[in-house]
Structures are given as C-alpha cells and as structure tokens.
Amino acid sequence: xxxxxxxxxxxxxxxxxxxxxxxxxxxxxxxxxxxxxxxxxxxxxxxxxxxxxxxxxxxxxxxxxxxxxxxxxxxxxxxxxxxxxxxxxxxxxxxxxxxxxxxxxxxxxxxxxxxxxxxxxxxxxxxxxxxxxxxxxxxxxxxxxxxxxxxxxxxxxxxxxxxxxxxxxxxxxxxxxxxxxxxxxxxxxxxxxxxxxxxxxxxxxxxxxxxxxxxxxxxxxxxxxxxxxxxxxxxxxxxxxxxxxxxxxxxxxxxxxxxxxxxxxxxxxxxxxxxxxxxxxxxxxxxxxxxxxxxxxxxxxxxxxxxxxxxxxxxxxxxxxxxxxxxxxxxxxxxxxxxxxxxxxxxxxxxxxxxxxxxxxxxxxxxxxxxxxxxxxxxxxxxxxxxxxxxxxxxxxxxxxxxxxxxxxxxxxxxxxxxxxxxxxxxxxxxxxxxxxxxxxxxxxxxxxxxxxxxxxxxxxxxxxxxxxxxxxxxxxxxxxxxxxxxxxxxxxxxxxxxxxxxxxxxxxxxxxxxxxxxxxxxxxxxxxxxxxxxxxxxxxxxxxxxxxxxxxxxxxxxxxxxxxxxxxxxxxxxxxxxxxxxxxxxxxxxxxxxxxxxxxxxxxxxxxxxxxxxxxxxxxxxxxxxxxxxxxxxxxxxxxxxxxxxxxxxxxxxxxxxxxxxxxxxxxxxxxxxxxxxxxxxxxxxxxxxxxxxxxxxxxxxxxxxxxxxxxxxxxxxxxxxxxxxxxxxxxxxxxx
Amino acid sequence: xxxxxxxxxxxxxxxxxxxxxxxxxxxxxxxxxxxxxxxxxxxxxxxxxxxxxxxxxxxxxxxxxxxxxxxxxxxxxxxxxxxxxxxxxxxxxxxxxxxxxxxxxxxxxxxxxxxxxxxxxxxxxxxxxxxxxxxxxxxxxxxxxxxxxxxxxxxxx
Numbered sequence: 103x104x105x106x107x108x109x110x111x112x113x114x115x116x117x118x119x120x121x122x123x124x125x126x127x128x129x130x131x132x133x134x135x136x137x138x139x140x141x142x143x144x145x146x147x148x149x150x151x152x153x154x155x156x157x158x159x160x161x162x163x164x165x166x167x168x169x170x171x172x173x174x175x176x177x178x179x180x181x182x183x184x185x186x187x188x189x190x191x192x193x194x195x196x197x198x199x200x201x202x203x204x205x206x207x208x209x210x211x212x213x214x215x216x217x218x219x220x221x222x223x224x225x226x227x228x229x230x231x232x233x234x235x236x237x238x239x240x241x242x243x244x245x246x247x248x249x250x251x252x253x254x255x256x257x258x259x260x261x262x263x264x265x266x267x268x269x270x271x272x273x274x275x276x277x278x279x280x281x282x283x284x285x286x287x288x289x290x291x292x293x294x295x296x297x298x299x300x301x302x303x304x305x306x307x308x309x310x311x312x313x314x315x316x317x318x319x320x321x322x323x324x325x326x327x328x329x330x331x332x333x334x335x336x337x338x339x340x341x342x343x344x345x346x347x348x349x350x351x352x353x354x355x356x357x358x359x360x361x362x363x364x365x366x367x368x369x370x371x372x373x374x375x376x377x378x379x380x381x382x383x384x385x386x387x388x389x390x391x392x393x394x395x396x397x398x399x400x401x402x403x404x405x406x407x408x409x410x411x412x413x414x415x416x417x418x419x420x421x422x423x424x425x426x427x428x429x430x431x432x433x434x435x436x437x438x439x440x441x442x443x444x445x446x447x448x449x450x451x452x453x454x455x456x457x458x459x460x461x462x463x464x465x466x467x468x469x470x471x472x473x474x475x476x477x478x479x480x481x482x483x484x485x486x487x488x489x490x491x492x493x494x495x496x497x498x499x500x501x502x503x504x505x506x507x508x509x510x511x512x513x514x515x516x517x518x519x520x521x522x523x524x525x526x527x528x529x530x531x532x533x534x535x536x537x538x539x540x541x542x543x544x545x546x547x548x549x550x551x552x553x554x555x556x557x558x559x560x561x562x563x564x565x566x567x568x569x570x571x572x573x574x575x576x577x578x579x580x581x582x583x584x585x586x587x588x589x590x591x592x593x594x595x596x597x598x599x600x601x602x603x604x605x606x607x608x609x610x611x612x613x614x615x616x617x618x619x620x621x622x623x624x625x626x627x628x629x630x631x632x633x634x635x636x637x638x639x640x641x642x643x644x645x646x647x648x649x650x651x652x653x654x655x656x657x658x659x660x661x662x663x664x665x666x667x668x669x670x671x672x673x674x675x676x677x678x679x680x681x682x683x684x685x686x687x688x689x690x691x692x693x694x695x696x697x698x699x700x701x702x703x704x705x706x707x708x709x710x711x712x713x714x715x716x717x718x719x720x721x722x723x724x725x726x727x728x729x730x731x732x733x734x735x736x737x738x739x740x741x742x743x744x745x746x747x748x749x750x751x752x753x754x755x756x757x758x759x760x761x762x763x764x765x766x767x768x769x770x771x772x773x774x775x776x777x778x779x780x781x782x783x784x785x786x787x788x789x790x791x792x793x794x795x796x797x798x799x800x801x802x803x804x805x806x807x808x809x810x811x812x813x814x815x816x817x818x819x820x821x822x823x824x825x826x827x828x829x830x831x832x833x834x835x836x837x838x839x840x
Numbered sequence: 841x842x843x844x845x846x847x848x849x850x851x852x853x854x855x856x857x858x859x860x861x862x863x864x865x866x867x868x869x870x871x872x873x874x875x876x877x878x879x880x881x882x883x884x885x886x887x888x889x890x891x892x893x894x895x896x897x898x899x900x901x902x903x904x905x906x907x908x909x910x911x912x913x914x915x916x917x918x919x920x921x922x923x924x925x926x927x928x929x930x931x932x933x934x935x936x937x938x939x940x941x942x943x944x945x946x947x948x949x950x951x952x953x954x955x956x957x958x959x960x961x962x963x964x965x966x967x968x969x970x971x972x973x974x975x976x977x978x979x980x981x982x983x984x985x986x987x988x989x990x991x992x993x994x995x996x997x
C-alpha cells in the first residue's frame with residue numbers, strides 16, 4: 103500500500119465524462135437538498151398529513167443521498183483520505199437510512215393505498231347520497247303536491263268542482279299533457295268522457311266498458327300503464343307527433359252511501375268505477391316514475407272519498423229539502439184544518455142563531471099563550487109545547503155542544519133536581535106520540551131510588567128522552583117499559599165496575615121495547631154519529647142519527663156506560679144505561695108534607711151580594727123589581743131617571759135593569775152613554791137589560807142596536823128572574839122572548 | 841082555637857080565589873106574594889100602599905088634564921099618566937085596572953074625549969073597589985095571625 107492517503111479513482115480520468123458526472127452530481131445534490139425543504143414547507147402548511155416521522159426519515163435519507171453525491175464531487179479528482187472517510191461515513195449512513203426507509207415504506211404504502219381507496223369509496227358514497235337527497239326532495243315535493251291536491255279536492259263538496267280540481271292539480275303537479283276522466287253511464291255499460299283538462303271533447307263520447315284494457319285497469323287498485331293507442335287514451339288529434347308520451351290509467355271507486363257500515367271500511371264490491379287517464383307530454387322522453395304512480399293512486403283514493411262525501415251531502419240536502427217541503431205541506435194542511443174547524447164553528451154558531459130566533463118566537467108566544475085564558479086541556483097542550491120547545495132549544499145547544507164535546511170542553515151543569523119528577527115529565531112528553539101509535543108506556547121506579555139527586559138535569563132528561571123516543575120510534579106495536587133502579591156492583595159490561603160511594607149512586611135505566619129489534623152485528627155501529635141501520639122498517643123514521651151518539655157522550659161524561667141488548671131482528675131490544683148521580687141532602691127535608699115554608703134565605707146563593715142597579719120612572723114597578731131582586735139576594739140600588747142612572751152607575755154594578763116602557767128613544771140613549779162611560783175606563787161594564795112592556799122583534803132589534811144585552815117582558819116572575827140572572831151571568835147575553 | 845083558625849084559613853083561601861076568578865088579581869100578585877119573606881114581611885102591603893097612592897095622584901092628574909075649563913085637552917099628558925098607571929097596575933097584578941088602562945090608552949091615542957072621560961071614571965071605580973077588596977083580604981090575614989095560625993099559601997092553578 104502507498105503511504106499517500108490519496109485514493110486513486112478506479113478509472114482513468116476521462117475529462118468530458120467526468121465533467122458531466124461532476125455537473126450531474128452537483129445538480130442531484132441540489133435537488134436532494136431542496137426536496138426536503140419543499141416537503142417541510144408543504145407539510146407545515148397542511149395540517150392533516152399523518153406521517154411526519156416518515157417524512158423525517160425520508161428527509162434524512164434524501165439529505166444523506168445528497169450529501170453523498172456532493173461528496174462524490176470531490177472524489178473525481180485525487181482526494182485525501184479524510185474526504186474518503188467522510189464519503190464512506192456518508193454512504194454508510196445513507197445505506198442505513200435508506201434501508202430503514204425502505205423497511206418503513208413497506209409498512210406505509212399499503213396504508214397510503216387504502217387511504218386512497220377509502221377516499222374513492224367516500225366519494226362514491228357522497229355521490230350516492232346526493233342522488234338520494236335529490237330523490238327525497240322530489241318525493242317531498244310530491245308529497246306536498248298530494249297534500250295540496252287533497253286539500254283542494256276536499257275543500258269543496260261539489261262533485262263537479264272536485265273532479266275538475268283533481269284534473270287541474272294533477273296536471274300541474276305532474277306536468278301532464280292531458281288528463282281525462284271517464285265516468286260510467288247510467289246504464290253502466292259504457293264509460294263516458296266527462297272531464298278533460300285541456301282539449302274540448304265532443305259531447306257523448308263513450309267507450310264500451312268491457313274493453314280489456316279497462317278491465318285490466320279496474321282489476322287493480324294500482325295505476326297501470328296503458329298503451330297510448332288505446333281508445334281511452336286517444337283523445338288528442340293525431341298531429342304528427344311520433345313519440346306519444348306514456349299514459350297511465352287508474353280506477354276511481356265510486357262509493358255509495360250504503361257502503362258505509364259502522365265498523366267496516368266500505369267494500370269495494372260496488373264495482374262502479376270511473377277511469378282516470380293521465381298522459382305525459384309527447385316528445386319529452388319522460389318516464390313515469392314510481393313515486394308519480396303512487397301519487398296518482400293516492401289521488402284516486404282521495405277523489406273517491408271526496409266524491410262519497412259529496413254524495414252524502416247531496417243526500418242529506420235532498421232529505422232536508424224534502425222535509426222542508428213536507429213541513430210546508432203539513433203547515434198548510436194544519437191551517438186548512440183550522441180554517442175548516444173555524445168555518446164549521448162559525449157555521450154552527452150562525453145556524454144556531456138562525457134556528458134560535460124562530461125557536462124563541464115559539465117559546466115566547468107559547469109563554470104568552472099560557473098567560474091568557476085557557477081551558478085546562480089547552481093549558482096542558484101549551485105547557486107541552488113550551489116544554490118541547492125548550493127541549494128543542496136545548497138540543498140545538500147540544501148540536502153546538504157536540505162539537506165542543508169532541509174537543510172535550512163540555513162540562514156538566516150540576517144541580518139538584520127531583521128524579522121522580524124528571525121521569526114523569528119525560529113520559530108526559532112522550533105519551534102523546536105513544537098514544538097515537540097505540541103503544542102503552544109503563545114506568546117502574548124502584549122503591550129505593552132517591553128522590554132528590556145532584557146531576558145535570560137537562561142532559562139526563564135528554565138522554566132518557568132520546569132512548570125512550572127511539573124505543574117509541576122504532577116500535578110499530580107492542581109496549582114500552584121504562585125501569586129505573588139503583589144498580590149494584592154486578593153489571594153486564596165486564597170492563598165497568600160500579601162502586602157506589604157514600605154520597606153517590608149509580609142510576610140504571612132500562613128501556614125495553616117490542617119493536618123491530620136489532621141485528622147483533624149492528625149494535626156497535628149504533629153509537630156512531632150519523633150512522634143508521636138500513637133496515638126498511640127504520641128508514642122511514644127519519645132523524646139525524648145524532649141522538650145515540652150524543653147520549654153516549656153524555657153518559658160517558660156522567661161516568662157511566664150505555665149499551666143495547668137485542669135478541670135479534672123482530673124480537674125487540676132493550677137499551678140500558680148507567681149514570682153516576684149524587685144524592686142530595688135535601689131528600690130528607692123535602693119529604694115533609696104540609697105547608698112548605700117560604701125560604702128565608704134565597705135559594706140561589708150565587709146571587710148574594712150581586713150589585714144591581716134598577717132604573718124605573720114608575721115608583722110602583724121600581725119597588726116591585728127591587729123587591730124581586732132583593733128576594734134573590736142581590737144588593738139593589740134604585741134610580742128614577744136617566745141622569746141619576748148615569749151618575750150612579752159604576753163598575754161595581756154587575757147588571758143594570760132599565761125600564762124602557764116610555765115611548766121614544768130617550769131611554770135607550772142611556773145604554774149608549776153607559777157604554778161610552780165604560781169604554782173609557784178599564785173596568786168591565788155592567789150588563790144592560792131592558793124591561794119593556796113588549797118584546798116583539800122591533801123592540802128586540804132596537805135594544806140590540808143600542809147595545810143592550812137583553813130585554814125582559816114586564817112583569818117578571820120570580821122564577822123567571824132567577825133563570826134570567828143565571829143565564830145572564832153565565833152567557834153575558836140574553837135575548838129571549840120571555 | 842084550631843077550628844077557628846081552620847075556618848079563617850078556609851075563608852081566606854076562598855076569598856083570595858074569588859078575587860082571582862073575578863079578575864081583580866092575576867099571576868103577578870102571586871109573584872108579589874112570593875117576594876114577601878122574613879126579610880121583608882110587609883112587602884106586599886108596602887107595594888100596594890104605594891100603588892094606591894100612585895093611583896090617586898095619577899087619576900087627579902088625568903082629571904086635571906081632561907078638564908076642558910082650563911083650555912085645550914092635552915091628550916099626550918093624559919096618555920103619559922095612563923101609561924104610568926098601566927105600568928103600576930101590571931106590576932102589582934091589578935088585572936082589571938090594567939085592562940082598563942089599555943083601552944084608556946087607545947082612546948087617548950084616538951083623542952076620543954068621551955071615551956077618555958068614561959075610562960077615567962071606570963078606573964076610579966075599579967081601583968077603589970080593588971082597594972076595598974084587598975083591605976078585606978088583609979084583615980082576614982090579620983085575624984088568622986092573631987088567632988095564632990099561619991096564612992095559607994093559596995095555589996091558584
């Protein structure tokens with residue numbers, strides 16, 4: 103070995119090649135030194151680079167490599183041993199570091215690669231999410247559209263508006279070219295184009311319902327894509343558009359009211375559907391998306407519900423209109439009925455009035471006749487006439503009463519009367535007719551029958567008279583027997599239990615005749631108004647058929663019962679009735695014979711304290727009238743002139759009797775002035791009765807015209823005055839003859 | 841005593857019936873009697889007294905009116921008085937007097953002087969006669985009461 107520490111290069115020095123090597127090494131060194139610097143700079147800038155340690159290693163490696171190359175520059179020429187040493191050291195270090203780095207990289211590079219793959223994966227994911235977001239947003243939009251659509255559809259209950267709105271909104275939401283609705287016709291065999299969105303359609307454009315495409319659509323509740331060439335979709339004029347847009351059809355169930363059961367969703371077995379056809383714009387290459395189809399289905403359901411609601415509403419509106427109509431009709435009927443009732447009442451009242459006037463003439467004249475000189479037979483006849491006419495007057499009242507009876511507003515007029523006398527009177531009335539027909543009548547009063555009873559005398563007499571009269575009327579020969587008894591508890595009618603209470607008893611009257619008899623089948627009809635059995639024998643007897651009906655009503659009012667028994671035609675019949683009567687306490691007193699005491703107290707205490715004013719110029723007749731009224735219990739004030747009368751009369755006086763005998767009208771004037779006086783006051787004016795020497799028609803008319811409530815013939819008997827006062831106070835009017 | 845009472849009562853009854861039968865009284869008188877009770881025991885007497893006073897007054901009015909010496913005869917006044925008398929007599933049941941008044945009125949309306957004068961005389965006679973009769977009847981009643989009996993109610997019919 104040479105002692106010179108110089109190291110000789112291996113090869114001979116070639117000047118040019120060496121020069122190039124020299125330069126390259128230099129540049130490599132520079133690059134190797136600048137790379138770590140760049141790295142450091144950029145790493146420092148970015149924050150996320152995870153492998154700093156690797157960088158450091160790499161940096162060291164590069165630096166050493168650079169150092170190596172740098173030192174290499176000196177080895178091109180002869181160099182000292184130190185340089186060689188440094189070079190060697192550098193190379194060794196470089197070797198170490200580079201090996202370390204190489205080893206390190208083995209670990210690192212997969213990581214780096216995986217980072218890359220993850221990055222790629224994430225990017226894909228992000229793209230996918232973006233897509234999904236887009237989708238969701240679209241769906242959201244669609245949902246909003248549906249809600250809005252539903253709202254629009256359901257906001258109206260008008261069928262037409264519902265359907266039109268549906269089409270409009272659908273068209274808008276889905277940007278359709280055309281939207282059409284086909285409704286089934288009344289026959290159900292065809293579908294008729296009812297609504298379209300844009301194109302005007304010809305009227306009555308129908309397609310038969312049995313097309314396969316339609317069946318296909320009706321068979322499922324989903325929206326079905328159909329061919330644009332099918333009849334239901336061929337609405338637009340073919341105008342050279344090649345690419346017809348896709349068409350979708352969906353069924354719309356038409357629900358009826360009856361489909362809605364309580365816990366049941368309506369069955370779609372109605373099988374009535376409408377068809378909704380939706381067409382996308384042509385030439386747009388748009389496709390039906392799933393969410394759009396779903397939207398269409400939802401809308402179709404909503405439309406079905408809305409339509410059914412509209413149907414329900416229509417139904418209830420119709421029902422309400424019907425009810426209103428019926429209401430109006432009922433109201434009218436009620437008013438007509440009321441008018442009819444009023445007319446009938448008016449008619450009855452007028453007829454009564456018309457009938458009463460001649461009636462009263464008869465009564466008046468008979469009364470007057472009674473006053474004249476008559477033989478006993480004549481007197482009896484006149485009395486009978488009078489009694490009959492009174493009865494007739496009562497009957498006329500009762501015809502009016504019958505209508506009141508039916509309203510239930512009639513009341514019995516109770517009073518004490520002699521039962522025995524009543525029967526005898528009835529018989530006296532009937533006797534003339536019976537004698538003419540040669541029918542002997544017998545009266546049989548039970549020994550325990552009370553004499554004085556409390557009840558409605560007039561009406562009881564009417565009942566007995568009616569029954570006995572019928573017996574006489576319908577008998578051609580034989581005899582009539584009338585029996586009156588107090589009935590015990592066993593009666594014929596099973597549903598009527600008679601319980602005689604302490605102060606009441608039940609009177610039973612049996613009238614048996616031997617006349618034509620009655621068919622048992624006809625018995626129920628007897629008591630109906632105006633119905634008459636049509637046997638030839640009875641046809642000639644006349645009568646209005648009201649008698650038994652009225653009698654029955656009176657008997658019922660008297661808490662009794664009436665029925666007829668007959669053994670058949672030609673075997674006569676028995677009419678029986680029970681009525682409830684009160685027993686009068688007077689029956690004990692009146693049994694005493696001898697001189698009846700003139701009662702110290704007036705018998706009708708209803709007149710006690712009745713304030714009456716008597717106006718009469720004639721002192722004597724004034725005194726007599728006063729005595730009469732005082733005897734009846736009234737409180738009487740007397741005046742002798744018109745002026746005094748006007749001064750004295752007050753609302754406390756219930757009746758004013760004024761003598762109008764003086765010729766002239768001055769006396770009547772007082773009536774008018776009294777009227778005047780009391781119209782100004784709020785009190786009720788007293789009843790005004792004229793006492794006159796005559797009660798002919800002109801006098802009565804005069805009295806009526808001057809506002810008098812009645813006229814009495816002077817002189818007035820005690821009984822008559824009593825009756826008059828009762829009548830007056832009850833009816834507030836009195837126009838009788840006497 | 842009872843025999844006396846019975847006899848008086850019988851007398852009273854017969855007398856009353858005769859009055860009715862002779863036409864002095866009519867039903868109104870019966871009515872009048874009905875009004876007499878414990879509250880007004882002398883009702884009939886009072887009324888009749890008033891009636892007779894009225895008669896006197898009216899008759900003198902009529903006489904004065906029919907007096908030719910004072911001038912022309914005022915038939916209307918006479919008629920008014922007759923009317924009054926008719927009313928009074930019908931109120932008490934003086935049958936004959938009333939009947940006379942009716943014809944009296946006709947004469948007045950016919951302005952028949954002689955007729956009126958004649959009627960006036962008759963009325964005068966009649967009422968005096970009635971007064972006497974009724975007086976007798978009342979006396980009988982008094983006798984019955986004094987004898988301790990009760991005045992019977994006479995039923996005309």
